[in-house]
Amino acid sequence: MSEEFTIRTFSSDEALVKERRNHIVRCSTKVFTKKGYDRTNMRELVKVCEMSAGTLYHYFGSKEEILYSIINSATSQQAGSMEDWANELATASPTIALVELMRKFYEWHDDNQNMTLFAYQETKNLPDNARQSIFDSEARILAVFEQLLTRGIEGGEFNIDDPKLIAHDIVVLGHAWALRRWHLRKHWTFKTYVKKQTDAMLRAITADKNTAVANKQRKESSK
């Protein structure tokens, strides 16, 4: 089993380390996601972080560790938000919850378009254990959708074979808004994109009334 990917620091003041790393991640995210990892050099990074190279290397051991932190921070923060939103919608009807959650998810990728592409680009080049950690956050996001879909199936509201795959499709179509903005922007605004994808998804997974009733009865009789 591979060890956790660790980030070097020369400081032992945990609060300070956390603060400085946050600062560095926040500042470098912009330039990294805009220009790409390899095309951004440390000189530039240091400039946007408004610190000296030496200071930066007190809190990170390498450029790659910063890369990891940027992607990991974005992805795990996203996963956390999704889980929070899902909790808030735990009592809403699956349909309403799904619409809302998709909207939130798609909004995140609208707000962080560069990050979405950046994560696709650079996760590949991370060391195994670092990549695994990113994938874990990704999995949490997929799980949020999958659980909601499963709730809908159990309630008879949705009629889906493979909720895992549908969860995956929802996520991919959200990413697509960021990954393929050049094509999409020509034809749809963000609002219409979300609306249309949400509608299409609901149409595809909503059980028709007969089926819904049948499903519900089947569930209940099997208790």
Add this chain to the structure above:
Amino acid sequence: MSEEFTIRTFSSDEALVKERRNHIVRCSTKVFTKKGYDRTNMRELVKVCEMSAGTLYHYFGSKEEILYSIINSATSQQAGSMEDWANELATASPTIALVELMRKFYEWHDDNQNMTLFAYQETKNLPDNARQSIFDSEARILAVFEQLLTRGIEGGEFNIDDPKLIAHDIVVLGHAWALRRWHLRKHWTFKTYVKKQTDAMLRAITADKNTAVANKQRKESSK
């Protein structure tokens, strides 16, 4: 309007230029898509092409021009194949044609997984006019699906609001097989992935019988 992205050569023997460029593109595709553009250096490129640096620079003006050629060659070749297949299926029923075309398209991305991610990664960094040329090929692929969907709608077989968006979704879910192989491979084989996505797509867009008849009539009465 921006000028076309041109590729420098010192040779005037067009046939030779074409042959050498093909050779270079073919040889360097593998190493570029595997290791990434920035992480592949010219020394390695020259080695896999089995030529000297000087020769390579006779037929290409820069590393970036090779990058462009690789992506452009792959994308336009893909667009060409899609158009050919669509022509072959021009008389088939839209449903059958769609299933077949999706399978072909997904197979392409299964066979060229690295290329799919590579194109997403690197197209961004190309100069405007080069990027535009890639996008044009992408647009041809989308058009193939859109036209087929439109044919289905016109024939009353499909019931779709926005065939452009559906075409886009089909394409994105094909790309996903390559982009997200780490997640997908855990749960589905290529065959089941294609089957499930195709089925889901058909379920979502196929008009139920009543609707189909109604659609057809409406279409015809509006002529």
Add this chain to the structure above:
Amino acid sequence: MSEEFTIRTFSSDEALVKERRNHIVRCSTKVFTKKGYDRTNMRELVKVCEMSAGTLYHYFGSKEEILYSIINSATSQQAGSMEDWANELATASPTIALVELMRKFYEWHDDNQNMTLFAYQETKNLPDNARQSIFDSEARILAVFEQLLTRGIEGGEFNIDDPKLIAHDIVVLGHAWALRRWHLRKHWTFKTYVKKQTDAMLRAITADKNTAVANKQRKESSK
């Protein structure tokens, strides 16, 4: 004449300065002699000294001053020990005293192998006045042997042209045990090395009986 090499401090409490400097020298000797001067950084030094960089720089003005102190401390301590031992052996027969003194000297270099090589390596790079100070201690060690040899000559026990050179050879062959351990360890243990070198030395410098008597007479008649 060049000024003495001085070591900066920001403190005026002499006892504290002495204590702290001793501590630093003692702690850093190990890591310096093991890894080399240039390959040991201040971070590591500060860690083994269990103090902050700031504190360390209160008692030393630079890394080089620590280097000097380490070598000087070792060499002058060695010189002191040799002088003490020589005094203890002042009444022993020259032969016995020499055997004993060589053993002590060789033992020192067996116990401080890294230091011996380190002093050879780094003394060269010290500023002139610092180097001179090290050389003075070295000279004291040579003097101990030279005086003992001279006593033996005067007593007619040794038959030597140039006791200064013999003293030098004794010292060098002691250093060799530390400098050339990789070669020597293959063929000899420390014990046999000392025994053999001592025997060889005695054989080379001991006057045969006739010569011894003649020498003694010559000396006395020349008074």
Add this chain to the structure above:
Amino acid sequence: MSEEFTIRTFSSDEALVKERRNHIVRCSTKVFTKKGYDRTNMRELVKVCEMSAGTLYHYFGSKEEILYSIINSATSQQAGSMEDWANELATASPTIALVELMRKFYEWHDDNQNMTLFAYQETKNLPDNARQSIFDSEARILAVFEQLLTRGIEGGEFNIDDPKLIAHDIVVLGHAWALRRWHLRKHWTFKTYVKKQTDAMLRAITADKNTAVANKQRKESSK
């Protein structure tokens, strides 16, 4: 068993590689041995070699590889010379041969004083396999003296217990001229140093006449 220490090159023209490496080694030896390995930077090295950094790194993979080449070149060249001289003296009497060989050996270290110290300093920091290769050359030099001493013993001319140790002492006292020049130069010129060490060595190892004759007879009777 450890692999050989290899030196990277990007060229496949062996003759050119050899020539350039020779040039680099020759030029950088001076500056390296004068200032030390760590205190000499690549900028300076490149300047004295009159080439660009890129060119230098075509023929060596790292600064350390140059270090190795410098030491290895000097040591193996020295070993070669010693073997050649020993061959030329193969028919001379052991006493004459030893005197001559010592003179040659000491002259080498007089001519290459910086190198001698440099080799002692830096061999320690080389990787294992590189260090081993240096030690092998060292061993060849020791073997030259040991074989000569053994010839002298077999011919009854020398009376030595352990020729390996004597060989070692001869070598160390030669090195000492370079390592300890600051002390030695105060008291002896090179000529007198060689003369005195040679004389002392002969006195120590030459069998007295009775012993010599006895040795010879014993040898012959045992045939």
Add this chain to the structure above:
DNA sequence: CATGAATGAGGTTTCATTCAT
């Protein structure tokens, strides 16, 4: 047309030392 040696700017990272706290 083909070669591959040469370039040198620019890449990432380290380091001894200082000084505000």
Add this chain to the structure above:
DNA sequence: TATGAATGAAACCTCATTCAT
């Protein structure tokens, strides 16, 4: 007195591209 975060010059090495052969 003691701390350790901050500095920024300078370290080693790589690279796309050229041009003499």
